[in-house]
Amino acid sequence: MERSFVVGLPLDELVAYLEDFGRAEEWDPGTLRCVRLDEGPVRPGARWRNTSRFRGRTTDLEYRLVEREPARLMFVGENKTVTATDDLGFEAESASLTRLNYRASLRFKGLAKLATPFLRAEFERLGDAVAERLPAAATRRRA
Template structure:
């Protein structure tokens, strides 16, 4: 398993940051690895909502089906899966007056032969997490509901 964590400060109130991030389709705006992300169901975003995320990593394109597993005022968890990996994006929010402290943790658990490559991929996932840390605050601050 590979886990990366970043703590970010977003210059918006916590409720607005959660509202922005709970729609995983917006990962196109803040996740440098996401090429496309589309909602698979309709209606308001709620626990159980699903998305199809297309990502590019090391020159290869892969798809994961994501589901919103936890939707609480200060906590979101998305779980993505395909045949070789399970991804968990755990976002925890802290209200700091007019700003939000976001702790973003991404974990990847590989299956089959892909498990053998995991130790060699850590550096690249760290770089992707750095990209999230660079892009996410600006994207969330620019969003208008």
């Protein structure tokens, strides 16, 4: 799933907002709870436990920040049935606007792989909801 949209924040502020994956509760409609598992500054290796609901089922994934660059963040979440990757690229549109290129993927493991084709439409709907909700959540945080 890929979405590209503009957020009313400068690039560095948007990256700072999104690098704390615990804020997924604010912008990801599938996230019920997201709690940091370690302490200290957010940097590659930081971890969160994300509890989400997808297709009526609740699941926990342990996410970690695997890449943090000035214009890119990558998180990987995993449990016994799925690996989820959130890859966020940032481009300054102006001094106060940033284009977010958001790519999310799910890779199912074992027998769960068989469900992949049936989940695409729902995953796409979730992407639409993120694209709608994230810009408002990020700018509201700034106010």
